[in-house]
Amino acid sequence: MSDTLTPIAEDLWTDEAEPRLIGGRLPDGIIVFPMPVGDAAKDVEPYPLSRTGKLWSWTSQGFLPKEPYEGPKKEPHEFKGFLLGYVELPGEVIVETRIADAKLEDLSLGMDMEFAIIPFDDTRSTFAFRPENAA
Amino acid sequence: MSDVYIVGAGIHPFGRTEGRTGREQGVYAVREAMADAAIEWEDVEYAYGGSAAAGSADIMVNELGLTGLPFTNVANGCATGGSALASAQNAIGAGVCDIALAVGFDKHPRGSFNAKPSDYGLPEWYGQTGMMLTTQFFALKIQRYMQLYGISRESLGRVAEKAFRNGEKTEHAWRRSQIDLETIMNAPMINDPLTKFMFCSPAEGGVALILASEKKMKELGADGVKIANISVRTRPPNSFEVFQPGISVEEGGKPTTLASQAAYEGAGIGPEDIDVAQLQDTESGAEIMHMAENGFCADGDQEQWLAEGRTEIDGKLPVNTDGGCLACGEPIGASGLRQVYENAVQLRGRGGARQVPNEPKTAYSHVYGAPGLSAVAILER
Numbered sequence: 078m079s080d081t082l083t084p085i086a087e088d089l090w091t092d093e094a095e096p097r098l099i100g101g102r103l104p105d106g107i108i109v110f111p112m113p114v115g116d117a118a119k120d121v122e123p124y125p126l127s128r129t130g131k132l133w134s135w136t137s138q139g140f141l142p143k144e145p146y147e148g149p150k151k152e153p154h155e156f157k158g159f160l161l162g163y164v165e166l167p168g169e170v171i172v173e174t175r176i177a178d179a180k181l182e183d184l185s186l187g188m189d190m191e192f193a194i195i196p197f198d199d200t201r202s203t204f205a206f207r208p209e210n211a212a
Numbered sequence: 213m214s215d216v217y218i219v220g221a222g223i224h225p226f227g228r229t230e231g232r233t234g235r236e237q238g239v240y241a242v243r244e245a246m247a248d249a250a251i252e253w254e255d256v257e258y259a260y261g262g263s264a265a266a267g268s269a270d271i272m273v274n275e276l277g278l279t280g281l282p283f284t285n286v287a288n289g290c291a292t293g294g295s296a297l298a299s300a301q302n303a304i305g306a307g308v309c310d311i312a313l314a315v316g317f318d319k320h321p322r323g324s325f326n327a328k329p330s331d332y333g334l335p336e337w338y339g340q341t342g343m344m345l346t347t348q349f350f351a352l353k354i355q356r357y358m359q360l361y362g363i364s365r366e367s368l369g370r371v372a373e374k375a376f377r378n379g380e381k382t383e384h385a386w387r388r389s390q391i392d393l394e395t396i397m398n399a400p401m402i403n404d405p406l407t408k409f410m411f412c413s414p415a416e417g418g419v420a421l422i423l424a425s426e427k428k429m430k431e432l433g434a435d436g437v438k439i440a441n442i443s444v445r446t447r448p449p450n451s452f453e454v455f456q457p458g459i460s461v462e463e464g465g466k467p468t469t470l471a472s473q474a475a476y477e478g479a480g481i482g483p484e485d486i487d488v489a490q491l492q493d494t495e496s497g498a499e500i501m502h503m504a505e506n507g508f509c510a511d512g513d514q515e516q517w518l519a520e521g522r523t524e525i526d527g528k529l530p531v532n533t534d535g536g537c538l539a540c541g542e543p544i545g546a547s548g549l550r551q552v553y554e555n556a557v558q559l560r561g562r563g564g565a566r567q568v569p570n571e572p573k574t575a576y577s578h579v580y581g582a583p584g585l586s587a588v589a590i591l592e593r
Contacts, residue, residue, distance in 0.1 A: 085337045085340060085341060086335060086336065086337040089335075089337060100458070107460070109458055110457060110458030111335055111457055111458065114335070133356065133459075134352045134353070134355045134356035134359075135352070135355060135404075136348055136351035136352050136355055136403040136404050136405075137401060137403060137404040138342060138345070138348065138403060139400065139401045139402050139403060139404075140324070140402060142324075142326070142342045142345055143323060143324065143326035144326055144339075145326070145328065145329065145336065145339035145340055145344075146339065146340065146341075146342045147340040147341075148341075148342055159342070161342075161343055161348065162352065163352060163459065165461060166461075167461075168461065169461065170458045170459070170460065170461060171458065171459040171460070171461060172457065172458050173343055173456065173457050173458070173459075174343075175341065175343075181404055185359075186356065186359040186360075197341065203337070203341050
């Protein structure tokens with residue numbers, strides 16, 4: 078589905094059949110997301126994150142965000158809301174993410190979620206998590 | 213450090229004031245505060261102040277007078293007012309001067325705040341994909357809290373309903389008419405579970421406080437309120453704050469809890485001793501969570517507190533007696549000092565229709581903001 082789309086950022090997720098978000102592993106073993114850049118990346122190893130986790134919290138975005146949001150160009154009244162939240166990747170880190178293939182009323186604390194790459198606009202893809210049974 | 217008192221308090225009405233800059237609103241507040249303290253600009257020995265989006269405070273000398281006083285600009289986000297107040301208190305407490313000014317003002321464009329990822333050391337994709345919004349953070353924090361501690365959507369509505377009810381009685385408030393619970397609950401959803409009326413809006417306003425040593429307060433014959441403690445803290449490890457693409461799986465502390473505990477310790481009193489409180493209410497859920505983070509109740513007890521009206525003006529612990537950010541709006545540089553202003557009004561018994569009964573003796577104020585900082589001030593009569 079997303080093969081023809083360009084990832085919204087380089088090195089945000091791995092280029093493999095089942096892509097994974099790229100976090101960082103600090104020298105003391107702590108996992109962070111995203112992978113730090115610049116001086117902060119010293120001694121931090123890129124660390125592909127788990128594709129599955131549990132829903133930690135969620136919300137809806139009901140109004141058109143101001144810049145730097147680059148979603149599909151729409152007038153404010155044409156804006157189609159989206160869902161987002163945090164997913165806990167056990168033993169790793171809790172990541173903020175779009176939530177795909179779900180309605181607000183489907184979501185509950187601790188539900189099983191899996192990683193997905195979804196279209197962002199006509200040319201770019203972004204990452205998301207979706208309920209495991211939605212696949 | 214010797215005791216320091218608030219001897220003058222001034223405010224420019226919050227909301228929208230066309231044709232008056234943020235700084236001019238600050239100057240207006242300074243003049244009100246000086247009149248209240250019965251002093252002249254020449255009497256002010258040190259000044260501290262700032263705004264987030266309305267320019268530097270020190271240029272105020274153009275309007276107020278070129279007396280040569282040292283004027284320090286403070287740029288500390290939501291804690292700008294708290295930091296200015298702490299600096300003024302320190303100058304007097306250290307014996308450097310006898311009268312100092314703390315001033316905060318602001319003027320923001322309409323609509324939600326838009327932040328640049330690079331200003332916060334974050335990657336561009338975080339903003340591009342629409343996940344870098346302060347409103348989302350508050351929704352995500354209260355959503356999880358509601359699930360864990362059984363807080364209902366109706367409680368979120370009750371907080372907003374109280375804010376507008378108190379705002380109606382407050383001269384400096386922006387939203388001065390009541391909104392019923394049903395309208396609040398059925399308003400357009402901004403970020404679930406928070407509707408339009410559960411969020412504060414960026415706004416304008418200015419607040420100034422004149423501080424004095426005990427000796428100077430007596431000389432002036434001023435109606436002073438003692439600053440028992442001011443504590444400003446930044447975030448501890450593993451905390452959950454605004455603008456975090458990743459959070460630690462280890463649950464960490466909270467800047468509010470740190471500032472709160474330091475303030476209670478410094479003042480030598482506890483939450484049970486507080487008579488009136490102003491708590492950061494960026495949205496309804498924030499007031500609820502901050503009731504617990506500041507030690508006033510256990511997590512989850514807010515549901516009962518709100519149902520019983522314990523945070524109403526005539527309740528056990530009145531919270532946000534001037535309607536808070538929900539009714540006054542949020543001019544970032546001024547909000548923290550507005551809370552302290554309101555507490556000074558209450559302790560001096562000048563609250564009029566919104567006066568807390570039975571002569572309150574202790575008052576508590578709390579701000580929270582990006583990138584994870586908090587300021588708490590405790591005043592005593």
